[in-house]
Amino acid sequence: MIDNDKSQAEDDAVDKELEAVPEEFLDNGEDEASEDGSEKALDALKADLETAKQDILYAKAEAQNVRRRAEKDVQDARAYAATGFARDVLSVSDNLERAIAAIPESLREDDKMKALVTGIEATQRELEKVFGQHGVKRIASVGLPLDPNQHQAMMEVPTDEHEEGTIVQEMQSGYMIKDRLLRPAMVGVAKKP
Numbered sequence: 001m002i003d004n005d006k007s008q009a010e011d012d013a014v015d016k017e018l019e020a021v022p023e024e025f026l027d028n029g030e031d032e033a034s035e036d037g038s039e040k041a042l043d044a045l046k047a048d049l050e051t052a053k054q055d056i057l058y059a060k061a062e063a064q065n066v067r068r069r070a071e072k073d074v075q076d077a078r079a080y081a082a083t084g085f086a087r088d089v090l091s092v093s094d095n096l097e098r099a100i101a102a103i104p105e106s107l108r109e110d111d112k113m114k115a116l117v118t119g120i121e122a123t124q125r126e127l128e129k130v131f132g133q134h135g136v137k138r139i140a141s142v143g144l145p146l147d148p149n150q151h152q153a154m155m156e157v158p159t160d161e162h163e164e165g166t167i168v169q170e171m172q173s174g175y176m177i178k179d180r181l182l183r184p185a186m187v188g189v190a191k192k193p
């Protein structure tokens with residue numbers, strides 16, 4: 001019992017000394033190490049959560065970008081799928097045009113040739129209609145200024161009748177498919193003599 005009384009007296013003395021110490025500096029019997037450790041662990045978990053949220057946002061944005069690119073690729077594939085075929089068929093259109101231009105007026109009036117000429121002209125009109133349905137359109141050139149994005153200058157034509165740089169002759173028609181160049185127009189450009 002003596003030990004208990006001695007222990008009690010020591011505890012009372014310590015309590016008396018601690019009365020003057022402000023409350024914020026007292027331990028109160030709590031384990032500070034575990035409190036700091038749990039706060040640090042909580043802060044680390046919060047940081048990990050924020051990092052995970054950012055990663056998810058970036059992943060969602062990247063997925064959306066990939067989806068948009070894929071949709072654009074599909075739209076382009078649909079819109080321009082006929083490009084190679086259209087480019088090949090342009091030579092057929094050119095030959096029909098040349099055939100019609102080569103028929104002299106005297107043969108156009110001949111009853112035997114009239115049906116042939118009408119058939120060739122109808123074929124050309126049908127081909128132009130099909131081109132239009134697939135977004136293939138002819139590039140305007142004669143009388144316009146040279147546009148290197150649509151026209152290819154093949155020669156210069158000395159003339160005083162037109163302003164320099166104006167297209168005065170078209171050797172081969174140019175075509176666009178939707179908003180892309182299919183084939184440039186081959187042209188002759190005016191220059192001062």
